[in-house]
Amino acid sequence: NAGVTQTPKFRILKIGQSMTLQCAQDMNHNYMYWYRQDPGMGLKLIYYSVGAGITDKGEVPNGYNVSRSTTEYFPLRLELAAPSQTSVYFCASSYSGQQGNTQYFGPGTRLTVL
């Protein structure tokens, strides 16, 4: 298993541009998450999904959108990028059952908005 994969690894955007951060998992996890990590801070939840077709906002959703058409993929969309969205973005996944409380993380995407 590849686990949780994310693309791209690095990206520089200009203010006002848009992009999609890709996330995929091959562990058949039904829960997926997007976090952002600002310098010197822990991770904060942006959006999450409990299954295909079901998504909801986390702690810091403004400026982002998500979709979950399949179990495997959970892309994060940035519309009208702003410097405040400069951060490292992590995707994670887990099962929902008794054994599902451990989240597995992707390698992260470092995004800079200039």
Added chain:
Amino acid sequence: AQTVTQSQPEMSVQEAETVTLSCTYDTSESDYYLFWYKQPPSRQMILVIRQEAYKQQNATENRFSVNFQKAAKSFSLKISDSQLGDAAMYFCAYRSEYIMNYGGSQGNLIFGKGTKLSVKP
């Protein structure tokens, strides 16, 4: 709302010695999970150890062990025989069990701000 506090922004340990990283949390729930994640310079988040709140026995994983004090809401990580490869940011995290059991739709992790561990040769 639950919060997680790591009061040590940085720690240092000599190779082969033992170090303890502190973590406290605040919750009104009785059932939950606690985690320590390691983040090396590669930025990958790696699970180190987890503890179920209903278990009195402290979790251990090789050189890593925790001191879980439920009444005090404390969850410290002890690293024994420290190695150069242990140098990283360490994050303490909390997750509610209640949300999982009732099919709740969140179950996200609540993180502390992290402790940067340096290991001296």
